Amino acid sequence: MQNALVFMIQLFHVSKTYPPKSQALTDINLEIGRGEIVFLAGPSGAGKTTLLKLLFRAEEPSDGRILIDGKNITRLNSRGIARLRREIGLVFQEFRLLPRLSALENVALAAEVVGMPRKESHTKAYQLLRELGLKDRYEAKPLTLSGGEQQRVAIARALVNDPPIVLADEPTGNLDPEAADETMKLLLKIREKGTTILIASHDLELIKRYGSRMIALRQGRVADDLHRVTPAGGAP
Amino acid sequence: MPIGFVVRRVRSSLRELLWSHMLTSATMAMSLFVFGAFMVLQENLQHFLTGLGDQIQVNVYLEKELAAADALRLLARIRTFPEVERARHVTQEQAWRDFKAALGAQSSLLDGLPPDVLPSSFEISLKPAFRDGPVIAQLADRLKKEKGIAAVEYPQEWVERLSLVVLAVQWLKWLLGGVLFLAAFFIVGSTVKLAILARQDEIEIMQLVGASEELIQAPFVLEGMIQGVAAGAFSIACLWALFQSLRRQLASSGGWFASPEQLRFLDLESIALLLVIGWLLGAAGSLFALRRFVRTWKS
Numbered sequence: 001m002q003n004a005l006v007f008m009i010q011l012f013h014v015s016k017t018y019p020p021k022s023q024a025l026t027d028i029n030l031e032i033g034r035g036e037i038v039f040l041a042g043p044s045g046a047g048k049t050t051l052l053k054l055l056f057r058a059e060e061p062s063d064g065r066i067l068i069d070g071k072n073i074t075r076l077n078s079r080g081i082a083r084l085r086r087e088i089g090l091v092f093q094e095f096r097l098l099p100r101l102s103a104l105e106n107v108a109l110a111a112e113v114v115g116m117p118r119k120e121s122h123t124k125a126y127q128l129l130r131e132l133g134l135k136d137r138y139e140a141k142p143l144t145l146s147g148g149e150q151q152r153v154a155i156a157r158a159l160v161n162d163p164p165i166v167l168a169d170e171p172t173g174n175l176d177p178e179a180a181d182e183t184m185k186l187l188l189k190i191r192e193k194g195t196t197i198l199i200a201s202h203d204l205e206l207i208k209r210y211g212s213r214m215i216a217l218r219q220g221r222v223a224d225d226l227h228r229v230t231p232a233g234g235a236p
Numbered sequence: 237m238p239i240g241f242v243v244r245r246v247r248s249s250l251r252e253l254l255w256s257h258m259l260t261s262a263t264m265a266m267s268l269f270v271f272g273a274f275m276v277l278q279e280n281l282q283h284f285l286t287g288l289g290d291q292i293q294v295n296v297y298l299e300k301e302l303a304a305a306d307a308l309r310l311l312a313r314i315r316t317f318p319e320v321e322r323a324r325h326v327t328q329e330q331a332w333r334d335f336k337a338a339l340g341a342q343s344s345l346l347d348g349l350p351p352d353v354l355p356s357s358f359e360i361s362l363k364p365a366f367r368d369g370p371v372i373a374q375l376a377d378r379l380k381k382e383k384g385i386a387a388v389e390y391p392q393e394w395v396e397r398l399s400l401v402v403l404a405v406q407w408l409k410w411l412l413g414g415v416l417f418l419a420a421f422f423i424v425g426s427t428v429k430l431a432i433l434a435r436q437d438e439i440e441i442m443q444l445v446g447a448s449e450e451l452i453q454a455p456f457v458l459e460g461m462i463q464g465v466a467a468g469a470f471s472i473a474c475l476w477a478l479f480q481s482l483r484r485q486l487a488s489s490g491g492w493f494a495s496p497e498q499l500r501f502l503d504l505e506s507i508a509l510l511l512v513i514g515w516l517l518g519a520a521g522s523l524f525a526l527r528r529f530v531r532t533w534k535s
Contacts, residue, residue, distance in 0.1 A: 056444070078449050086446035098438055112241045113447035157445070 007067075008034045008165060008196040009055065014064030016050055016220075024050040025220045028064070032198065034164075037191045039207045040200040042217035048200035051217070052167050055198070056088050057081045069164065086114050089158030089195075091187075093170035095150045097142040097157075103129060103149075104138040107156045114161055121160070128156040132186060148179025155186055166190060168199045172206060184210050237451055245455040246462070253431055257463055260427040264467035264517060265474070267416035268510055272475045274409035275506050281405055283500055285367075285398050292367055294376060294390040296358040302384040310384055311358055319366035319375050324359045328352045355386060369399050417517060424463065424521025428456050432529050457522045464518025468511040476501065 009032040016025040025047045032038050040048045053059040054066060057076055065074050073084055097106045104125050111121035129138045132152045142150050151171060158166055168187060172180035180203075188210060191197050201207055207214055213227035250257055296314070298307055307325065315323050326334070331354040336343045362372065376388045432439065442452055479501050486499070502510070 058444075082443075082446045082448045084446075085444060090444055096437075096441060096444075098441060109441065110445035112238060113442050113445055113451060115238050117238075118240055118244075161445070 006033055007031045008036070008069055009198065010067040011054075012065040012067075014054065014061045014066060016047075016054060016059060017062045023220055025054070025061075028222055030215065030222070030225075032196060034196055035191065035194045037188065037197040037212050038199070039211050039214045040198060040217065041202065041204060041207055041214050042223070043202055046202075046217040047220040048202075048217055049169055050220075052169050052198065052200055055165075055167055056090060057084055086161055087163050087165060089161070089163040089166040091151070091154050091158050091166065091168035091171045093173035095142070095147075095154045095174070097150055097153055099141060099143050102139050102141055103134060103145065103153045103156075106142065106153055107160050110157045111160045116161075124160055125156065128159055129153070132156050146179065147175045148182055151175060151179065151183050152186065155183070155190075159190065163195070165196045165198070168197070170201055171199060172201065172203065180206065237448075237454060242451070242454045242458060246458050249431055249435070249455060249459055250462070253427075253434060256427055256430055257459070260423055261463045261467045261470065263423050264420045264464060264514060265470040267413070267420040267517075268468055268471035268514055269474050270416055271409060271413035271513070272471055272502065272506075272510050273478075274405060274412065275502055275510075276475065276479065276500075278402065278405045278409060279500050279502065279506070281402055283498070285402060288398065292362065292372075292391060294360040294362065294372065294379070294388060296360060296379055296385055297355045297387040297389070298357060299384050299386045300352075300355060302356075306384055307356065310382060313382075314358060314360065314379070317375070317378075319362050319371065320360055321363045322361040326357045326359060328354055328356045331356065417513070420467075420517050421521045421524070424460055424518055425525040427463070428460060428522045428525040429529070431456060431459065432525065453523075453526050456526055457519055460518035460520075460522030461515050462518070464514035464516065464521075465511055466514075467518075468514030471514075472502070472507055472510055 009030065011028050011030040014025060014028040015023070017023050028051065040051060042048050050059060054061050055068070057073060061074060065072060067073070068084065068087065073080070076084060097103075098109070101109065104122060107125035107128060108118070108121040111124060112118060116124070126138055129135065129152075132155060134149060134152055134156070137145060137149060140149075142153065145153065151174075155171075158168075166187070171187065172183050175183060184206065187197055187199065211226075214224070215222060216224040216226070298310075302310075311323055311325050314320060329351065332351045335354060336346060339345065362375075366372070366375070372390050376390055379385055379388045439452055479499070483499055
């Protein structure tokens with residue numbers, strides 16, 4: 001019971017096999033504390049993205065058990081998956097913004113679909129964009145924004161519902177070094193609110209620069225876990 | 237469910253895919269128009285038959301030996317039958333007079349015949365609901381069993397043929413309507429698929445941020461319903477225009493159809509039925525397309 005309170009993400013003997021026999025993850029055991037920031041490292045094909053997909057239930061594990069905030073999410077129906085995703089903010093390498101919507105509308109959409117009134121969602125989206133340095137760009141369409149700006153919009157969208165967890169899959173993969181730096185600083189800042197952050201990246205230099213705890217995956221297995229699990233509120 | 241959000245999505249989809257939505261509505265309207273045209277035809281045939289039905293009567297010929305008091309008692313009894321609207325007693329004298337009048341100039345042919353050669357009879361008119369062939373046949377059988385009745389006659393062939401025409405129109409309406417509705421159903425499904433494909437990125441994002449399945453599906457179903465009701469309304473408007481033009485032409489031709497004002501358009505119930513069919517077609521077509529896509533999303 002105490003573990004359930006301390007750990008935000010727990011994986012027990014989790015495996016994922018894609019048909020017919022492609023083993024993406026094998027016997028993963030992980031515990032990530034509340035408010036912890038963790039880098040998931042490893043080369044392409046190591047299983048980083050698959051692991052993230054299991055956490056927001058884009059994929060179902062073939063074996064093992066996954067707990068998010070103490071709740072078992074291993075087997076969920078579509079309603080359960082929708083509820084889980086409201087607790088998780090997602091940031092992707094390719095931003096995944098809707099080109100026909102403005103930056104503000106992209107962010108507000110995530111709040112509106114979970115029932116926040118339009119006015120409130122727009123106000124909140126604007127506040128977030130302002131905090132992320134996009135005060136003057138909130139009406140711009142994504143394609144008119146730079147890569148770094150687009151990723152900031154995506155981060156704002158991930159944060160608009162105040163999720164306790166943020167999962168970021170190669171968030172700096174499409175950015176120049178300066179924008180990547182900016183994005184990483186933002187993600188670290190989010191952590192100050194007590195948000196648990198899991199970042200998948202193959203960029204070891206970046207991880208070394210900002211890294212706290214790093215879990216290295218190799219061929220679908222945990223090869224290294226370079227820091228001990230940090231309890232709630234503790235510094236890495 | 238955030239209704240405002242659903243309405244905004246429907247509005248923007250209708251705007252973005254206006255032509256595809258209009259084409260689907262027009263196709264549905266065509267199916268509904270054909271169905272509605274059969275409804276108008278059936279309605280008018282039925283009306284025409286009701287008019288003819290007033291002329292359909294059952295003639296009951298009485299035995300010559302039947303006393304006048306017994307004939308009146310029998311008439312009173314027949315008037316209590318549920319099928320009977322009116323029943324009139326035609327005495328032998330009246331029958332003779334009517335026959336002579338009908339022969340007109342040739343009435344001299346009857347000279348030398350006794351005036352009681354024709355039997356007295358009852359002329360029975362039936363209520364509209366009982367003017368069907370089989371019902372009349374049953375009534376005739378029942379009458380034949382009554383004491384004092386020598387024979388029962390009714391225009392069997394006419395009644396049966398007219399009933400058959402109405403039945404044929406009714407069947408044709410559903411048969412043709414069914415085929416057209418099936419086609420419309422698949423066309424709606426295809427439009428919704430198009431709308432889904434056009435918004436796939438948005439649907440994916442909505443799923444990733446935790447939108448419920450109902451919220452994702454609701455706008456598409458609503459779009460289908462709007463298309464269906466619009467198609468229903470459009471088909472009714474076209475039917476009305478065609479009906480009015482036909483009526484005007486008939487009035488100006490002054491030909492066989494003397495009183496075009498007797499032509500009847502769809503009543504309110506039939507209009508509501510067309511709108512409901514359109515609404516259901518739209519909703520069902522959308523749900524059918526979504527069912528297949530949702531399966532894809534889950535896989």
